[in-house]
Amino acid sequence: MSLEATLYTDAEYQGKQASLGPGHHVLEDNVDNQISSLRVPSGLRVTLFNRDDFTGPSSLFTSDTAKLPADINDRASSVTVEEVGKRLGLTRFPFTFSLPRKG
Numbered sequence: 886m887s888l889e890a891t892l893y894t895d896a897e898y899q900g901k902q903a904s905l906g907p908g909h910h911v912l913e914d915n916v917d918n919q920i921s922s923l924r925v926p927s928g929l930r931v932t933l934f935n936r937d938d939f940t941g942p943s944s945l946f947t948s949d950t951a952k953l954p955a956d957i958n959d960r961a962s963s964v965t966v967e968e969v970g971k972r973l974g975l976t977r978f979p980f981t982f983s984l985p986r987k988g
């Protein structure tokens with residue numbers, strides 16, 4: 886199964902598009918500071934960063950977004966795509982078993 890998020894340079898999933906799988910992505914000049922909408926399939930979470938080194942103001946998206954908020958619209962320069970399940974898989978829940986006391 887390969888999940889990919891799709892970024893669009895225009896609102897409503899229009900314009901140039903780029904599909905990105907899990908990983909860290911620096912946006913090239915042709916889409917840098919242009920992203921205006923994105924599709925995020927279930928199971929992925931996408932973080933858009935204002936700067937091209939995964940720093941600066943950022944916004945997290947976990948579902949399709951037809952129009953980015955003004956603070957990140959046309960400003961994203963790098964993108965992190967994460968698999969939600971994979972991330973959760975790294976967590977080890979500490980199970981503890983205890984037997985009921987008897988008499």
Ligand SMILES: [Ca+2]
Binds near residue numbers: 895919920921
């Ligand atoms: Ca745009």
